[in-house]
Amino acid sequence: MSTSTDPAASSQASQSGTSPTARPASGRAGGARTLAVTSGKGGVGKTFVTANLAAALAARGQKVLVLDADLGLANLDVVLNLHPKLTLHDVFTDKATLEQAILPAPGGFHVLLAGSGMVEYSRLTPEVRDRLLEIVETVRPRFDWILLDTGAGISDVVLFAVSLATQVLVVATPEPTSLTDAYATIKVLATQQGRREVGLVVNQASRVGEGKLICGQLQQVLQRFVGPQPGQTFRLDLMGEVKMDSVVRQAVLKRQLVLENFPGSDAAQCIKALANKLLEK
Ligand SMILES: Nc1ncnc2c1ncn2[C@@H]1O[C@H](COP(=O)(O)OP(=O)(O)OP(=O)(O)O)[C@@H](O)[C@H]1O
Numbered sequence: 001m002s003t004s005t006d007p008a009a010s011s012q013a014s015q016s017g018t019s020p021t022a023r024p025a026s027g028r029a030g031g032a033r034t035l036a037v038t039s040g041k042g043g044v045g046k047t048f049v050t051a052n053l054a055a056a057l058a059a060r061g062q063k064v065l066v067l068d069a070d071l072g073l074a075n076l077d078v079v080l081n082l083h084p085k086l087t088l089h090d091v092f093t094d095k096a097t098l099e100q101a102i103l104p105a106p107g108g109f110h111v112l113l114a115g116s117g118m119v120e121y122s123r124l125t126p127e128v129r130d131r132l133l134e135i136v137e138t139v140r141p142r143f144d145w146i147l148l149d150t151g152a153g154i155s156d157v158v159l160f161a162v163s164l165a166t167q168v169l170v171v172a173t174p175e176p177t178s179l180t181d182a183y184a185t186i187k188v189l190a191t192q193q194g195r196r197e198v199g200l201v202v203n204q205a206s207r208v209g210e211g212k213l214i215c216g217q218l219q220q221v222l223q224r225f226v227g228p229q230p231g232q233t234f235r236l237d238l239m240g241e242v243k244m245d246s247v248v249r250q251a252v253l254k255r256q257l258v259l260e261n262f263p264g265s266d267a268a269q270c271i272k273a274l275a276n277k278l279l280e281k
């Protein structure tokens with residue numbers, strides 16, 4: 001089936017065919033706020049942050065959809081212990097409708113899952129691009145938030161997924177390799193997508209205040225090298241600091257949300273604070 005009959009969606013979709021990384025318009029008034037969670041280095045905690053942030057927003061009465069935009073290497077289903085029969089792949093190939101593929105998840109939000117091990121999604125084809133854009137535009141009016149859990153790095157698939165969102169959170173750990181890759185990602189988002197504001201979540205911090213320190217250092221280098229035009233500024237906003245917390249690993253092993261299983265933990269409190277900050281923005 002076609003996922004959308006909205007002419008605005010199809011015209012944006014066809015425009016997107018010319019530029020894989022250009023930033024689409026931020027969407028209709030009254031629709032969901034779109035937020036991409038991305039990173040330079042892999043394995044830093046994007047899926048953990050996205051899933052638990054979705055639960056925290058849902059607990060605040062928000063209607064939330066998480067889209068597993070890590071096409072090809074998706075694992076949101078694993079973290080949430082879901083066994084989807086239908087995924088984005090089935091929607092892309094017209095084997096299922098969007099309605100069938102949007103599933104309720106533990107934590108009170110909804111998910112649109114992707115398949116794993118699908119090499120066809122390692123490259124950004126015009127079809128995947130158009131379909132993804134169409135899907136986001138179609139579901140936008142039905143939710144308050146659409147969170148996109150993307151892959152790591154600066155491939156065109158990742159950058160396109162990020163371009164679908166108005167707001168971006170870059171997740172980084174304090175390790176030098178993660179910070180170098182976060183810098184590279186943010187630089188690309190600023191130069192290719194024209195972003196002047198990016199949110200930072202420092203995950204697996206070893207002490208309180210580490211996030212602020214790291215954000216300040218990154219901001220300094222970015223301001224110097226990302227090179228906004230004279231008079232323009234680039235703002236890296238520290239949106240969250242999540243400490244290294246053994247409950248995160250325990251929750252992943254149990255395939256459950258930290259927010260539901262360890263609601264009093266440091267990690268859960270940090271994610272709730274992140275949700276509050278986003279709601280205030
Ligand atoms: N705050 C934390 N404290 C302790 N461990 C953590 C924390 N955040 C993440 N982890 C560990 O890191 C692992 C990887 O997290 P996650 O899968 O969310 O990363 P990712 O960035 O989504 O990875 P990928 O790039 O492969 O998609 C988790 O399974 C967990 O064990």
Ligand SMILES: [Mg+2]
Nearest residue numbers: 046047070075
């Ligand atoms: Mg992930």
